[in-house]
Amino acid sequence: MNHNKYIVRLSFIILFLNIVINMLFYRYFMIKEMIIKQVALEHTKIVELYTDNIWNIHKNVISKLHKFDYLKLLQDQDFINFVKITAQWFTNLNINISLYDLKGNKFITSNMLHMYSVDNYKDDSLIEIVITKIDKIFLKSFTSAAPLRDAFKGITSHILLPKVVIENESDLTIEHASFVTSYIPVIDHNLDFPVDAVFEINTNITSQWKNITSLEQKVFITFIIIFIIFCTIIISNTNYARQIIEEQLETNRNLKAQIEKVEKTSSSNTKFFANISHELRTPLNAIIGFSEILMSERDTEKSKNYIKDIHDAGKHLLSMINDILDLSKASADKLKVDNIDLDLNKLISSSLILIKPRAYQAEVELISRLPKEHVVINADPKRLKQVLLNLLSNAVKFTNSGGSVTISLEKDELAKLVYIKVIDTGIGIEEKDIPKTLSAFGQIDSELSRKYEGTGLGLPLTKKLVELMNGKFDLQSKINKGTTVTITFKYDGSIEI
The missing domain is CATH 3.30.565.10 (Histidine kinase-like ATPase, C-terminal domain)
Known part of the structure; x- marks a missing residue:
């Protein structure tokens, strides 16, 4: 019974851990598939559109950027036109986007936000701090120590910034937000410089992040309620089953005692059967033996018939006793x-x-x-x-x-x-x-x-x-x-x- 009790407890622990693990997988599936990948796809399309419609059309300006610092091109009319067109294009997109030249200078930007990423907010609860630490483990592929440097090597990076502090200089307020930042290289395989420039695109995902967290909490609460109901049913059924098992054990003990009693009785009967058969065989053998002698000595036909009847009856009785003895031995597994x-x-x-x-x-x-x-x-x-x-x-x-x-x-x-x-x-x-x-x-x-x-x-x-x-x-x-x-x-x- 104790063994079964431990099994039930272990089952509850496993079930609870299963709920937690499923919640974690659900969380990171939603973050990766529904947020990061979708935003990354949008960023990639933006870069492709810009490259096709603006960047590739202004190859002369790009060549100048490769040779000179952008500060020296501030009086260059072609460069000025290129910057105006790009800035207008960025503004129309209504997105925070910056463009870096080959020297790592941010020479065009529509991002006027003063923001920085933090590990935790000051008012975070213990659970939020723990979740942040778990996020770092499961979302490690969406972090990078030097994403800009990687981009100049031709590597695209999509960085998740779940906790960002935005400082508004105008009214000195602080805002908490979440972002996905992409560093996407502009690559032209026809030039001597494989990477022409790097895009930094920031998308605010605060609403999506809050929605996932809210949904996650609701699902978790639902799971906990189901878990409590399930545990209640299991405990109730276990107690009922334990009661039935105890009753069955008691019944089995009584049955075992009865079986032992019957076996003892059966054994006694078998011994009696064997003994009585043995006792009957001895006088019967004598009857048969003497009748055989009498049959050989007496002369009258009538006496011989009587003696023959005695002999036949004795032999028949002996045959029956032999059968009884054999069956008795067979029943006792002694034959x-x-x-x-x-x-x-x-x-x-x-x-x-x-x-x-x-x-x-x-x-x-x-x-x-x-x-x-x-x-x-x-x-x-x-x-x-x-x-x-x-x-x-x-x-x-x-x-x-x-x-x-x-x-x-x-x-x-x-x-x-x-x-x-x-x-x-x-x-x-x-x-x-x-x-x-x-x-x-x-x-x-x-x-x-x-x-x-x-x-x-x-x-x-x-x-x-x-x-x-x-x-x-x-x-x-x-x-x-x-x-x-x-x-x-x-x-x-x-x-x-």
């Missing part, structure tokens, strides 16, 4: 099998020999369909013979006079499987009753089945034995049509006889 390579053809043939007298007496035809090539599998010969005898005995017992019981052996070379089928034309079983026949003491209670003696352990024990030998057991039946039992084993190879 062992010793799998070895065995010849199926020989095992089936020897089983048929033992069943033939019973089939002959019941007037049931026994049919064998075995391949000429002997099939070898890995199984317990004693237990597999027990399986075959159980299946054949059942088939003969539940097949009326004149019917037939067929045992076949088939192999699937591709799937490496071998199939043993016992097919009878007997009374059959209804589909709904098949599960019952495969459960211990589950012989069907019907007028037909009551005619046949037995504990009902034959098929359940047979199925259990097949599974213990890593085989598969399948029973298909139709009422008054007959039953087919298929047992499947893995097939490793064959030997020629």
Whole structure:
């Protein structure tokens, strides 16, 4: 439970950090894409328009600027006309723009603002100071130590100035603002001087900056509200889940105690079953033994019949007890099998020999369909013979006079499987009753089945034995049509006889 509690707490922390990180990404996406890039694009277009419409037309003036200081050209009429046209063009744009010559002199400007950039304003809150520091990290690409010098090297720079102080000399007031300043070189590849001049363009982005900050605050507050609601729901559900888990744990503890109690009872029953079976076998063996002696010594036919009945009843009872003992061991996982390579053809043939007298007496035809090539599998010969005898005995017992019981052996070379089928034309079983026949003491209670003696352990024990030998057991039946039992084993190879 403590482990789950820590996981929930960690989830809350991760969720909160995720909100903060997403807010940061949102902020810097808006600043870069919606402000800086848009302003930079406008500045670049301004320079291109000016270059095409004015700068390139006055090449003679540009050549003079390359040779002389602009102060020496103040009396030059061409230079004066060029300056007037440029100044008028700047004024019409209504933008703060300056033009530098190759010596770094600002010889034309429409920027009359006295402004300077600061890290923080005096009245900034702690949060604003922290955000400014974070801005410096994430917006590092929009800063430059010497943007004018870089521009004379042919490098365009777009500088973000989020905190600018503007001093109005007329009324001595101070104004806070935000700017994007671009330093864009004028390049003419046809001249000896790749960079002819540099533009400095300042655009006031104070309103956009405030809008982003305001929107950011609203989104952040919305996220926090959602986070609080989510946390409340999670905590409520967690407490409810904890209560349910505690109840389930208590239920599980009770169930475990009950299971242990049942297992102890089951173990006791199994031991009792095994012990009583053992105790019953000893006197039964004596009865069978003595009856065999009596059958060999007495002369009268009537006495022999009585003794034979005792002998048969004893053998039948012993068989049932053996089945009970085997099933008891199997249920307790104490029944062992010793799998070895065995010849199926020989095992089936020897089983048929033992069943033939019973089939002959019941007037049931026994049919064998075995391949000429002997099939070898890995199984317990004693237990597999027990399986075959159980299946054949059942088939003969539940097949009326004149019917037939067929045992076949088939192999699937591709799937490496071998199939043993016992097919009878007997009374059959209804589909709904098949599960019952495969459960211990589950012989069907019907007028037909009551005619046949037995504990009902034959098929359940047979199925259990097949599974213990890593085989598969399948029973298909139709009422008054007959039953087919298929047992499947893995097939490793064959030997020629």
